Amino acid sequence: MTLDRPRVLVVGGGFGGLYAARALRASAARVTVVDRTNHHLFQPLLYQAATATLAPSDITAPIRWLLRKQPNVEVLMASVDRIDVERREAVADGGALAIPYDYLILAAGARHSYFGHPEWETAAPGLKSIDDAIRIRQRVLLAFERAEKTGDEDRRRRELTFVIVGGGPTGVELAGMLPTIARDALAGDFRRVDTRRARVILLEGGPRLLPAYPAPLSEAARRSLEALGVEVRTGARVTHVARGVVEAGAERIHAATIVWAAGNEASPLGTSLGAPLDGMGRVVVEPDLSIPGHPEVFVVGDQAAMTSGGRPVPGVAPAAMQSGRWAAANVKRRIAGESTRAFRYLDKGDLATIGRYRAVARFGRVRVSGPLAWWLWLFVHILYLAGFRNRASVLVEWGYAFFTYQRGSRLITGLGRSPAA
Numbered sequence: 443m444t445l446d447r448p449r450v451l452v453v454g455g456g457f458g459g460l461y462a463a464r465a466l467r468a469s470a471a472r473v474t475v476v477d478r479t480n481h482h483l484f485q486p487l488l489y490q491a492a493t494a495t496l497a498p499s500d501i502t503a504p505i506r507w508l509l510r511k512q513p514n515v516e517v518l519m520a521s522v523d524r525i526d527v528e529r530r531e532a533v534a535d536g537g538a539l540a541i542p543y544d545y546l547i548l549a550a551g552a553r554h555s556y557f558g559h560p561e562w563e564t565a566a567p568g569l570k571s572i573d574d575a576i577r578i579r580q581r582v583l584l585a586f587e588r589a590e591k592t593g594d595e596d597r598r599r600r601e602l603t604f605v606i607v608g609g610g611p612t613g614v615e616l617a618g619m620l621p622t623i624a625r626d627a628l629a630g631d632f633r634r635v636d637t638r639r640a641r642v643i644l645l646e647g648g649p650r651l652l653p654a655y656p657a658p659l660s661e662a663a664r665r666s667l668e669a670l671g672v673e674v675r676t677g678a679r680v681t682h683v684a685r686g687v688v689e690a691g692a693e694r695i696h697a698a699t700i701v702w703a704a705g706n707e708a709s710p711l712g713t714s715l716g717a718p719l720d721g722m723g724r725v726v727v728e729p730d731l732s733i734p735g736h737p738e739v740f741v742v743g744d745q746a747a748m749t750s751g752g753r754p755v756p757g758v759a760p761a762a763m764q765s766g767r768w769a770a771a772n773v774k775r776r777i778a779g780e781s782t783r784a785f786r787y788l789d790k791g792d793l794a795t796i797g798r799y800r801a802v803a804r805f806g807r808v809r810v811s812g813p814l815a816w817w818l819w820l821f822v823h824i825l826y827l828a829g830f831r832n833r834a835s836v837l838v839e840w841g842y843a844f845f846t847y848q849r850g851s852r853l854i855t856g857l858g859r860s861p862a863a
């Protein structure tokens with residue numbers, strides 16, 4: 443170890459990694475943040491970019507820019523392939539780059555999983571990155587364009603059918619936004635097709651939507667979605683997906699746009715640590731967030747199976763921020779020769795929106811649904827988004843974009859020479 447200036451490597455510039463790097467601001471450490479993209483992404487608003495409500499630039503910011511005022515931090519854009527815990531280095535860019543460390547904070551997050559059917563991904567893309575959101579937005583907008591130009595009623599019906607697989611927060615938020623867009627943002631722009639006829643079907647394999655929420659909120663979410671015209675099917679386990687078709691048991695649904703929001707698995711980077719993994723591929727960490735046998739390696743956020751007070755910590759943004767900060771504090775303690783502390787998670791509750799003006803929320807024992815929950819959601823998200831983009835103008839910009847259905851976010855780009863058919 444370099445005695446005077448220990449090297450801390452943070453892999454991932456998401457919520458976990460960013461908050462870890464920020465918490466190392468007042469430390470003697472030299473910090474390197476590595477991410478395969480050049481931007482931090484505000485994932486909770488991804489569905490708004492995927493449904494053409496917000497532009498990608500509204501919910502992203504360059505990691506380099508976010509950390510520009512921290513002289514002890516350098517940012518590298520590189521894709522980490524594996525961690526060599528014995529040599530204490532991260533191997534990146536296909537072996538072309540080796541980044542040594544004295545302490546490692548691994549925060550590479552999670553991806554969607556297809557329950558053993560990776561071949562479904564082309565037909566039903568998932569929503570995790572800004573590229574995913576742009577791809578889904580393109581499919582949604584192209585479906586309306588094709589519906590406008592076809593004379594065939596069956597085809598038009600298929601183009602205007604949208605299936606969302608998975609009734610967790612992402613699925614519920616996507617399903618609630620699509621009818622809103624079809625009705626309010628697009629209807630006046632099309633001549634031949636009535637975009638309000640768009641059919642949105644939400645398929646959930648379990649008995650209720652939002653399984654992590656209290657049952658009355660699941661019911662409130664279902665009612666709100668149905669009021670928007672969404673067809674909600676619970677107990678609908680998807681058995682096959684191909685381009686333009688979904689099968690759930692005996693039912694076969696033809697839909698031009700299918701979106702996958704049904705499962706998560708942690709970044710495969712965790713496997714190279716040699717630490718125990720849970721069923722979702724998450725690294726099972728010690729109470730202080732380090733891994734067994736390697737007190738210099740910490741894993742945080744969606745990539746870690748963490749507990750607090752003996753209870754599992756959920757895979758949400760506040761948990762990633764808090765664990766990132768906590769791991770950084772433990773690194774500082776180790777540098778100072780002190781013992782580390784067990785992670786304590788502060789549960790701030792759950793919030794999910796349904797369309798534009800409804801939401802469900804849980805704060806401790808308090809449960810709220812309807813417009814009040816939506817205003818709470820708006821307040822919390824504007825607060826966080828302002829913190830991450832770090833300027834007051836975001837309130838005006840984002841508020842304006844949200845309430846006026848930003849036209850710029852409805853551009854279809856990147857088609858090359860392929861026709862929109």
Ligand SMILES: Cc1cc2nc3c(=O)[nH]c(=O)nc-3n(C[C@H](O)[C@H](O)[C@H](O)COP(=O)(O)OP(=O)(O)OC[C@H]3O[C@@H](n4cnc5c(N)ncnc54)[C@H](O)[C@@H]3O)c2cc1C
Nearest residue numbers: 454456457458477478485486522551743744757758759762
């Ligand atoms: C659509 C969606 C909606 C959500 N809504 C909510 C919500 O409303 N409220 C809430 O609390 N939570 C929500 N979440 C969950 C929340 O966003 C995550 O819990 C949180 O982002 C986890 O943070 P993280 O830092 O662990 O991972 P991430 O934010 O995923 O960051 C991981 C980072 O690691 C980088 N990376 C990955 N692999 C590599 C590699 N091999 N090399 C280099 N870099 C790599 C990625 O590029 C990324 O920047 C949502 C998630 C999604 C996908």
